[in-house]
Amino acid sequence: MSDFSNRAGASSKDANAYVEAVLGLLGDRDPVEVLGSTPSALAARVESAPHGMVSTPEAPGKWSMTEVIQHLADSETVWAYRLRKVLAEDQPILSGYDQDLWARRFRYADVPIVEALTLFTTCRSANLRLLNQLSEEDFQRVGVHEERGQETVQHMVALYAGHDLVHLRQIDRILQLHGG
Secondary structure (H helix, E strand, O other), X not given: OOOOOOOXXXXXXXXXXXXXXXXXXXXXXXXXXXXXXXXXXXHHHHHHXXXXXXXXXXXXXXXXXXXXXXXXXXXXXXXXXXHHHHHHOOOOXXXXXXXXXXXXXXXXXXOXXXXXXXXXXXXXXXXXXXXOOOOHHHHOOEEEEOOOEEEEHHHHHHHHHHHXXXXXXXXXXXXHHOOO
């Protein structure tokens, strides 16, 4: 299993390894800047993909570009809810979800890639607008993730920016493997 795998119900050790790997990938980059640049980076990759390649998985049992972008759209929707919950409530519980189950049950492979990209971009825009209105105090508000424990809004921002980078790298591998 890769350090960038985030299995549902992971042990706290696995969850911590995932967080460390994702934050390590982010490094000292500005997370809000990364979050803001991801929609156009995804759009450029979709535009450059050879016809029909967006539905070709990276490898057997792995996701295609379409599935990755639909995952990002659903992940952004989950984050929108979590972010608002943490900003409105005192230390709310943040439930995890099984991303692989969602991919199967919601048929990510069948979603038109433009629809997935539009949903992601729209939701990301709303989340960025909210982030730009927050005070320093707001960034220190805490939610309690079921698998990872306490997380500040600031930590969540960095984690989602690193998550973007994980999946941009995944899409780059898909493009490289399949001639994009």
